[in-house]
Amino acid sequence: MSSPCRRAVSLLLFAAFALAACDREDREPRGAPVGESGPGATVQGTLYAGEPTPPDPRRQEYEGNAYHISQGKQLYVWFNCGTCHANGGGDIGPPLMDDVWIYGDSLENIFATIVQGRPNGMPSFRNKIPETQIWEIAAYVRSMSGQTPTAASPGRNDSLNAKPAEQRTPKAEPKNSNPGGPGVEGRQ
Amino acid sequence: MRARAPMALLCIGGLAGCERVRHGVQSALDPAGHQAGRIADLWWLFLAVLAAVYALVLILLLVAAFRPRRRGRVPVGSAFPQEAPTERRLTRVLVAWAVGTTAIILTLTGFSYAVDRDILSLGHRAELTVEITAKQWWWQVKYDDPVPNRSFETANEIRLPVGVPVRVILKAQDVIHSFWVPNLHGKTDLIPGRVNETVIVANREGRFRGQCAEFCGFQHANMALDVVAVPRAEFDAWRESQLAPAVAPSDEQSQEGQRVFLTSACVMCHTIRGTTAASRVGPDLTHIATRPSLAAGTLPYSKGNLAGWIADPQRIKPGSQMPVTGLSADQLQSVLAYLDGLK
């Protein structure tokens, strides 16, 4: 590789790192614009007619953003997600740190599950949690099974040591979802 | 010790500082409590002594630099006459200087210890216990009582009867904060995993502002609280009113407001006793309309400020945990009507 080329590549690499860092560390407390409702892209199941719907543009701000994920973690506790799903191991609700996604593993699917509720006991939080915060919780839920970059995933909490922190949870490849796509059938 | 002279000195230095030093709702030098008074006295004492020392040093410096000297060619370096008597004289002064410094230091230390002991002794006379839990970025305030259902919670305000020492139990739930009401007393940290304690007493009626004094993140700047000192009878009446559950909404708009409150994001974080809202993420709103300020001392309480706060909290306190809830204008109005009725 010639020297200018190398320089260009290293510059590009640096820029990529830089941009990634900017995204990951951005702290925009207001979140994505409100007013629109729900992600349009969720599909229950693995089948869709024609081409799949593109992902929701708002995911950019939350997916892999350390601040939003950490906020999501706090909200996960505050809004009693943890009293049903424990620290990811599950309790009344299914575990969230494993590789099984009943209603889909994408950010949009998790968003939809929180908003709509699910028939076997997941309550609907529609109108109860502002959408920006639901995005944050959804982003955190993905980090629980290592779906987010470790540099953005949360470390341990200042509380009882329940499990290795999200950033140390090995990525559990979703077993029953389309890669990057919406989730599949329920377990029950 | 009501030292006017050092104050005047301070004013010369501080230009505009004088007036607000003597009258401030958040001034350590406008004491309204026993401890703050003793500390202010101590501070004026220190200031007087140390200002004198400083003046002495400055004078010495001026003299040393500009004192008249023999004219003539300046000898260079070691050729400079280092007369032994001068050296000896200077050494003697040095010894005197060291002794003097030590004496001053010892005196000041002694006064400091005395005031410290005096401040601590107040703890034995506390009649009332208030438990404060600091959270990012507000103060949860709990009035303890041996009878459990005579304890109650409020937020970002402490009312206390004039002249009654109040024991304040200090806890933190997330990060370190520091409880500081300068007019009443110095600060004490609230540290996760520890329980600290302080005592405050107000010697006169008034409203005093306190503020978090340990950096605690995004909204450290807007984490304040009001301490309101009132006569005993007024305090007792306030206490009784705080014990009551929230008043039921009477008019249609307020009723609608309550419905909106209980069915929207509000209910996820707040408590209004007497309703199903009992979450403890955010401040207890049971008697919000009686509080002097909103959003942890960020805004004075008024219906308009409340509207602004609910409509866009992230503009007023960026990064605060209160989200933009996206209520419609009608919903907002009815919630306002409801909350403003929570006296």
Add this chain to the structure above:
Amino acid sequence: MSARDTSARDSARFIRRDGPALGEAETHARLERTWATPPGLWGWLSSVDHKQVGRRYIVTAFVFFLLAGLLALAMRMQLAGPNQTLLTPDRYNQIFTMHGTTMMFLFAVPVMEAFAIYLVPLMVGTRAIAFPRLNAFSYWVYLAGGVMLWVAFILNVGPDVGWFSYVPLAGPQFGPGKRTDFWAQMVTFTEVAALAVAVEIIVTVLKQRAPGMSLNRIPLFVWGQLVTSSMVVFAMPAVMVSSSMLIMDRLIGTHFFNPAEGGDALLWQHLFWFFGHPEVYIIFLPATGFVSSILPVFARRPIFGYTALVLALFATGFLGFGLWVHHMFVTGLPHLGNSFYTAASMAIAIPSGIQIFCWLATLWDGRPRFATPLLFIIGFIVIFVLGGLSGIMLASVPIDSQVHDTYFVVAHFHYVLIGGAVFPLFGAVYYWFPKFTGRMLSERAGAWNFALFFVGFNLAFFPMHILGLIGMPRRIYSYPAGLGWDDLNLLATAGALILAAGVLVFLGNVWHSLKYGLVAGDNPWGAGTLEWATSSPPPSVNFVHIPVVTGREPLWEEPNGLAAVSGLRVDQRELLLTTVVDAEPDVREPSPMPSIWPLLSAIAVTVLFIGSIFTPWAVVWGSIPLAVGLIGWFWPKSPPDTPEPVVE
């Protein structure tokens, strides 16, 4: 005793007092050949010359000073009035953290060490610093740490939890992302660098002094650096341990600071301040060295109370370790303990008072020449004494409980640090600039510089005392109107701008004087210490002849030239080691040649440290290139021994 030591001792017999064996010019040329840094980029990268490294250190530290100063201006603009929205709280938090961190870790300590690196070997009359490769390594590591922190800041990954990073705010739960990790790792970088320099200075001072420079003749600046370096050796490990614990808490989930699982948030404060308070003296003691160096020259008499000053240095260095709890008076520690720390904090005023007196006495008994360095020293006394007196207030538990963490404290430590360190530092720059560059700084601009700096400083920081007393906490990004803080803040901002103007004048002065300044001779100020015995700037070898010292101010004692020792080789880098107490010639010691390995090792360390922000495995894998670097560094490769050593 090994054979080598014996032979070295034997060779010391070569040291002669009867002048060089070679001719003067020939000696000089040969020495220059031996000691010169190779030309070109390679030479620049592999240089181990303490003067080059010291210069780089100084320039780098000043760059960080300017950057941090810009951040300070940004903060002052934000706080100029109530409810300003120039900066978001997030940005503000990053900015004040970066300001404090940069000033403390990347400017104040390094710049003091930089002067030590440059000046100590010259002042003790030796040809190189001890462990020159370690010295080069320390610079690269320092540079990498600073650059890393600032790149992170520019990429929005700057730390935002204050320069002392209290947990739990800086811990894994409340400090999301990598911001604090960069801070913690920057601490590791700079502390590695600082420890390396401290070791070099200690060894240089104790073993490499010119013959005759017994302990009671060591210049006060060197004493200051010796005490400082010893403090570094004891204090820095505490912060390195704590920052490593923080990283581990954040990265691999240890529980050092998790109160729930048996850790303690206060443990951090204890460890940090056990470093943090001595840190203040690590910055301040070298500055007293500047004062004690400059003052006699411009008062034109030897310093008064040399012994007292040395004892004061030691007392300060010792007491400095017993004060850390006064940063924690309001954390609810036991009152009896607090009382002890009150006493200790008060007691440290005594050695400081003695120092002040000695300087005043020197000035009083001298015939002052008001050149710029002296102006800064006078400014130092005026400001530092005020800061010290407000420090006495802070030592009192009741008063501290009111003013702790307020702008009063901000005012106090700026009075102490800017007054106590930056004013002498500027004086030092004006004083030694001719030695560094061979040119004088403009005296006129210097006077302007001083005036703007002095006025701006007091205007900016004096009102903060009052602000603190009337309730303004530090580290707030905004404040409401109506608390009476508005105009004092505006005043402070105005002062900060004036201060900045002073710095601008300084920069202009440096810039201009580098090209057009008056050419300085060897000793433009008529000073008495050894660094002025060689040319300006000094040659690679520092001293063509190792001087022999007969007093505290050798150049004053012997205005007609110093005696010299000879007998060191000219074809190889060789130093003369002397005994610790009396500085009698002891051993001839080789000094290493330029090498690229320190740079490579520093790069390996950088990769390891930065990598370990992201994964603990970086410590494992990163140690391999580091091992390679160190092996290369220490690979035994003595230069071919000429059959007949050529000596001076």
Add this chain to the structure above:
Amino acid sequence: MFPFRRLNREVDVRMVRRASAVLVSMIALCGVGTAVAQDPSPARAVPAPSASPPDDGDWAMPAKNYASTRYSELDEVNTGNVRDLQVAFTFSTGVDRGQEAAPLVVGGTMYIVTPYPNRLFALDLTKPGAPVKWSFEPKPAASAQGVACCDYVNRGAAFADGRVFINTLDGQTIAVEAETGREIWRTRLGDINKGETITMAPLVVKGKVLVGNSGGEFGVRGWLTALDAATGKIVWKAYNTGPDSDVLIGADYKPFYDKEKGKDLGVTTWPPNAWEIGGGTVWGWISYDPELDLIYHGTANPGPWNPEQRPGDNKWTGGIFARNPDTGQARWFYQVVPHDLYDHDAINELVLLDLPVKGAMRKTVVRPERNGYVYVLDRATGEVLSADPYATINSSTGVDLKTGVLAMVEAKAPKMGKVVRDICPTAPGSKDWNPSSFSPRTGLLYIPHMNLCMDWQSAEANYIAGTPYIGAEVRMFAGPGGYRGELSAWDPVKRAKAWSVKEDLPLWSGTLSTAGDLVFYGTMEGWFKAVDARTGEELWRFKTGSGIIGQPIAYRGPDGREYIAVLSGVGGWAGAVVVGNLDPRDATAAKGFVNAVADLKEKSTKGGTLYVFALPSRR
């Protein structure tokens, strides 16, 4: 360091016990002398006679009788022949959640109720293979699964007057005609949107169906209600928090201890309004003494678990009520765990026994409590006659019988933001709901219990209606000795253990004792075991398809033979790791229970099968 401490404690307890035993016997020897040492009929515990009528061979209520002895007088299967016991028939319930129910047998028909969706099956025992006679589907709301704290179990039905009464998870009580499976009435009692469910087995007393709610982990307000068995109309409803009028405390209320006296204690012992979401549910067992005409029921834990959020005694949670069955009016109350610190619901079985206490026969109620003590209370007055530890306890030091106060160990009290380590017993207690049985032949109470300890950190709980309201992070682990379950035979007269059997996994099944001097119980691996009632020696075991957490019963079949029946199907709080497929990497999963049974997934899988055993038929 820890093992030593544990060892010491164990030694202490043992030594104290041994010493006291020696002391007691010495006193007996000295005081009574040799003259009465050979008393031919030593005073023994017997079940309350009026509450334990002679056995008819049926099993009409989960507790067998009003005295809750779970003792069958059938002795066909006995210590001599039990090794020949074999499967008579099995039946799959089609629901693979935790099977905690006791089958009922009345008049040749067996009734079993499944966990959610709470199907009720009637099996015709008169026909070979016991085919389904009818089945009833109550079709409860699916969302109820989301508000059931610890698996969506059901602890059994009740039979009375030709009707079967069941409770559904979503808060309904339904009366079904026993002969046809036709629904007679259904009454909705709970609101799942508040977190209210019903998992307990109803009890029919004097024509009233007694039902209590579950949901103490959801901030519900606990109650017990009586429904008219004929119509399903509510006759009375007694809340366990709030003003006296709601709690049905009136003129009849005469508690033994002063600490239970006062006006509106259900309000004043709580922070303002906290009693409205204060728990005190009734999801456990009810007993009835026809002679005194009192029902006895426990009240569950106060909510939230985090005790710092509810200063005060938190009346009337964590205690035992005696009430008039006709009016619901309280007669006495004893708060076992005032200001509960550890989720110690006081809902365990209440066995009505007549006991000699200090020489006099007393009418008592015996209760192996969650906090690790066997309580003996005078069932007429509520006086505590004794409280002795039957398991490892380090969180309390004992009960002061004068005041009835349980002395807690301050060092083990939960704290906000601080992990308090090594608390024994755990949140599910030394023993949870799974009931003991009492054999009058041996005079022993067979207590299935656990040997677990826990680390606990309180956290602030937020009440959001319909979501759990807990405020604690818990991780449990095996107690001293390393075993997790234990079957103890307890002598309520001697106040000591006669023998005990250690089990690796926690014991979450009930026990059954029979006149054949056998005690039956099941383990979570799926072993169904019979042990000698006098020695604890294991005589027989059978491996069922899934872990057993149900209540075994014995009945006389239409053919006159003795049958033993039990439901196999792991689950419940203890088995949540299997039924919920929880992730054991998280020590706090299932409120910390998963940490104690992380190996359960390898030892048992989900199931839901009835196993019925009998001796080989005599040919």
